[in-house]
Amino acid sequence: MVQHPWPAARDSRKEPASPARLLVIDRxxxxxxxxxxxxLLDLLHRENGQTLTALCEHMDMTRQAVTQHLxxxxxxxxxxIVWQGREKLHYxxxxxxxxxxxxxxxxxxxxRLFALRELKKSLExxxxxxx
Amino acid sequence: MTKPSFVYVTYIATTPEKVWQALVDTDVxxxxxxxxxxxxxxxVNVSDWKTGSQWEHQRLDDARTVDMVGKVVESTPPRRLxxxxxxxxxxxxxxxxxxxxxxxxxxxxxxxxLTVTHEDLERDPQMFEGISNGWPKVLSNLKTxxxxxxALPHSPLAA
Numbered sequence: 617m618v619q620h621p622w623p624a625a626r627d628s629r630k631e632p633a634s635p636a637r638l639l640v641i642d643r644x645x646x647x648x649x650x651x652x653x654x655x656l657l658d659l660l661h662r663e664n665g666q667t668l669t670a671l672c673e674h675m676d677m678t679r680q681a682v683t684q685h686l687x688x689x690x691x692x693x694x695x696x697i698v699w700q701g702r703e704k705l706h707y708x709x710x711x712x713x714x715x716x717x718x719x720x721x722x723x724x725x726x727x728r729l730f731a732l733r734e735l736k737k738s739l740e741x742x743x744x745x746x747x
Numbered sequence: 748m749t750k751p752s753f754v755y756v757t758y759i760a761t762t763p764e765k766v767w768q769a770l771v772d773t774d775v776x777x778x779x780x781x782x783x784x785x786x787x788x789x790x791v792n793v794s795d796w797k798t799g800s801q802w803e804h805q806r807l808d809d810a811r812t813v814d815m816v817g818k819v820v821e822s823t824p825p826r827r828l829x830x831x832x833x834x835x836x837x838x839x840x841x842x843x844x845x846x847x848x849x850x851x852x853x854x855x856x857x858x859x860x861l862t863v864t865h866e867d868l869e870r871d872p873q874m875f876e877g878i879s880n881g882w883p884k885v886l887s888n889l890k891t892x893x894x895x896x897x898a899l900p901h902s903p904l905a906a
Contacts, residue, residue, distance in 0.1 A: 664753065696756045698750075698751055700750060705750065705751075711887055714887045715890070718887060
């Protein structure tokens with residue numbers, strides 16, 4: 617199993633928004649910012665556990681360029697590696713995507729729902745005043 | 748090892764012992780093995796966690812409904828836990844069991860790498876689908892719990 621060059625995030629236990637932690641999320645967003653890398657994730661979603669050679673068949677670029685994109689996805693923990701004999705298999709790892717969903721998307725969704733509830737409360741409060 | 752169906756990796760700022768405890772101790776499991784956006788009860792995994800023992804994935808409802816069963820294949824605290832995974836009605840049919848491996852590796856810098864590998868799921872598309880939705884939630888809940896000491900809130904606006 618290949619080890620990830622992962623930044624130390626010792627502080628994150630006490631300080632959820634520490635620089636080390638932000639760095640981790642930065643890598644995920646950076647990795648997702650490139651259409652070729654998103655395409656690689658789509659290919660792995662369609663068929664998980666592919667080799668570099670199999671992935672290259674669907675990519676309009678050199679093998680070396682694909683390797684570099686995969687490396688960046690691996691560093692962002694979006695791709696996990698499993699060695700099967702001498703074959704290096706690439707797996708889509710959706711856990712960081714789920715964390716983004718929780719930290720960002722659901723968070724904003726919650727505040728939107730909260731705003732609606734407050735609006736409803738204040739409108740209903742107005743109704744109460746009239747009656 | 749067969750070619751895994753899924754591989755999930757998360758890095759958690761904690762110790763291998765705490766990750767192990769979170770997997771086997773129902774008092775910890777109940778805090779994160781749940782879908783925070785749903786009102787359905789959490790699950791716990793019940794076993795003595797000895798190699799060869801049975802384990803049950805129990806729903807925390809009044810009846811303690813058993814939703815999944817299996818055997819403990821390997822139990823090496825705090826580094827590696829391997830279990831089989833099957834529906835209760837298929838408990839006796841070993842060929843229908845899939846296999847889950849938890850690898851817990853210290854990474855230095857106070858980080859632990861937890862890898863969950865699920866094998867032999869391809870022959871069961873329904874389970875495949877449920878599993879692919881379930882693990883990312885469970886693992887990010889676990890990370891949040893171990894790093895902050897807090898379980899994720901249960902849909903605060905549902906009430």
